[in-house]
Each structure stands twice: as structure tokens, then as C-alpha cells.
Amino acid sequence: MRQTQPALSCQDVTMRFGGLVALDSFSLEVHPGDVVGLLGPNGSGKTTFFNVVTGLYKPAAGTIRFGGTDLFGKPPAEINRAGIARSFQRCRLLLELSVFDNLLIGAHNRLNNGLLHNLFARKAAQHSITSFIGAARDLCARFNPYIADHLFDPAGAFNMIDRRRIELCRALLGEPRLLLLDEPSAGMTHEETFSLMDDVTSFQRQNPDLSIILIEHEMQVIERVSQRCVVLNFGKKICEGSYREVIADPQVLEAYLGEDA
Numbered sequence: 001m002r003q004t005q006p007a008l009s010c011q012d013v014t015m016r017f018g019g020l021v022a023l024d025s026f027s028l029e030v031h032p033g034d035v036v037g038l039l040g041p042n043g044s045g046k047t048t049f050f051n052v053v054t055g056l057y058k059p060a061a062g063t064i065r066f067g068g069t070d071l072f073g074k075p076p077a078e079i080n081r082a083g084i085a086r087s088f089q090r091c092r093l094l095l096e097l098s099v100f101d102n103l104l105i106g107a108h109n110r111l112n113n114g115l116l117h118n119l120f121a122r123k124a125a126q127h128s129i130t131s132f133i134g135a136a137r138d139l140c141a142r143f144n145p146y147i148a149d150h151l152f153d154p155a156g157a158f159n160m161i162d163r164r165r166i167e168l169c170r171a172l173l174g175e176p177r178l179l180l181l182d183e184p185s186a187g188m189t190h191e192e193t194f195s196l197m198d199d200v201t202s203f204q205r206q207n208p209d210l211s212i213i214l215i216e217h218e219m220q221v222i223e224r225v226s227q228r229c230v231v232l233n234f235g236k237k238i239c240e241g242s243y244r245e246v247i248a249d250p251q252v253l254e255a256y257l258g259e260d261a
């Protein structure tokens with residue numbers, strides 16, 4: 001029996017797009033330090049779940065609590081401040097800007113004190129930027145020292161795996177307690193994906209209360225990093241258990257292969 005309170009507790013979450021039920025009474029609990037693999041065939045509702053949890057979509061029904069706080073229907077900025085960060089399938093860096101500028105844009109939620117403050121409280125504004133540079137360098141060094149050593153290089157000068165690293169640093173800079181990773185392998189080789197996930201795992205070892213939900217089609221990645229897997233099909237949870245359990249489950253085989261196991 002688990003002693004810890006769940007970090008994230010979603011109960012009976014339903015999301016509809018017109019007549020399409022993208023999430024159908026979906027429930028999921030994630031405890032501090034959990035790494036959960038979220039699986040399912042294309043269109044099964046995985047990204048929709050991330051969009052609901054991060055406030056991009058407002059579900060029709062259900063409850064979403066994080067660290068005991070009700071997040072249902074709250075705006076994305078508030079959810080991010082509460083400690084939930086995410087990555088996206090496609091690279092969302094501004095490539096002509098430096099790594100540092102990209103990190104700064106990600107921290108807008110916390111650093112923006114308003115134009116008047118920045119114009120008239122120059123010392124305070126300068127101090128907050130200086131301490132942000134220190135925090136950014138420190139975070140990047142803990143995630144992958146190469147990024148910290150190239151903090152002021154343009155993001156476009158990095159290869160795909162390092163761009164993903166920069167995006168993850170941006171997500172982690174706010175010290176989230178829950179990180180949602182949407183297909184980190186997209187556009188990368190096996191080796192690159194494993195290397196990226198090694199950085200994530202090593203970062204999590206330094207921050208053992210960080211919970212992670214990982215959407216990933218590469219089953220080897222899921223097997224390597226997740227302690228528990230949840231499988232969606234047509235918006236419904238069809239299976240939950242260890243990687244070994246879910247890949248042997250007849251309903252999961254049927255969902256993926258379209259045949260009876």
C-alpha cells in the first residue's frame with residue numbers, strides 16, 4: 001500500500017471534440033518519483049490527456065488535483081506555476097535566439113514584473129536577470145554540462161538531440177514536480193533517444209520527488225525508463241501495470257495489432 005499522497009490525481013476525466021470522445025472517464029494517479037509510460041495506438045487520447053492536464057483543453061467532466069490543489073479548468077500559466085511542465089512532440093525553440101533567451105522566455109511566467117517595474121526598479125530588474133543567469137547555468141549543468149557551456153549560443157546551432165535537451169532544461173527550470181514528456185524520440189535515432197532519456201533519468205535521481213509521465217511509441221524507451229505503464233484506446237484506459245504486464249495483455253495486443261490474442 002502506497003504511503004505517499006499522489007502528486008497528480010485525475011478521476012473520470014472526459015474530453016469531447018463535438019461527437020468524438022477523446023478521453024472517456026479516464027483516471028490516473030501519479031505519486032512523487034513515479035515514471036509512468038502512457039501508451040496507446042495513434043489517436044487514442046494520449047496528447048489530449050497532456051493538453052487537459054496542462055490546461056490547454058477544458059474537459060467536459062472529471063476532477064484533476066495536483067498536490068491536493070484542484071486544477072480543473074485552471075489556465076495553463078497557473079497550472080505551470082503549480083508545478084507541472086511539459087515538452088512537445090515538435091521542437092518549439094526560437095532558433096535564432098540563444099539558449100539563454102529561450103530559457104528566459106520559458107520563465108516569463110515567473111520573471112515578468114511588468115514594464116513599470118522594469119523601467120523604474122532598474123536594480124531589482126538587473127538583480128533578477130543576474131540570478132536567473134546563475135539558475136539557468138546551474139540547471140543546465142545538472143541536466144547536461146554541454147548546454148551550460150554553450151548558454152549564449154543560438155539554439156539553431158545545436159543538433160536535434162541538444163535542441164531537445166534545451167527544451168527539457170526550459171521545462172525543468174521552473175522546478176516542476178511533474179514533467180510531461182510527449183514523444184521525446186520524435187525525429188531522433190534510438191541512440192540519441194536513449195542518451196536523452198539517460199539525462200532525464202540522471203536528473204530525476206538528483207530530484208527523486210520529480211514525477212514523469214512519458215508518451216512514447218518506442219517501446220524500448222518505455223521499457224528502459226518507466227516503472228508503470230497505462231494504456232489508452234479510444235480514450236479509455238484498457239490496461240495498467242508493469243511494462244511486462246501490459247505488453248502481454250490481450251486487450252493491449254488487440255488494440256495495437258487489431259487481432260485477438
Ligand SMILES: Nc1ncnc2c1ncn2[C@@H]1O[C@H](COP(=O)(O)OP(=O)(O)OP(=O)(O)O)[C@@H](O)[C@H]1O
Binds near residue numbers: 020043044045
Ligand atoms: N483539437 C482537436 N480537435 C478535434 N479533435 C481532436 C483535437 N485534438 C485531438 N483530437 C482528436 O482526439 C483523438 C485523440 O487525439 P490525440 O492527439 O490525443 O491522440 P494520441 O494518442 O496522442 O495520438 P498520437 O499517438 O498519434 O499522437 C483523435 O481522434 C484526434 O483526432
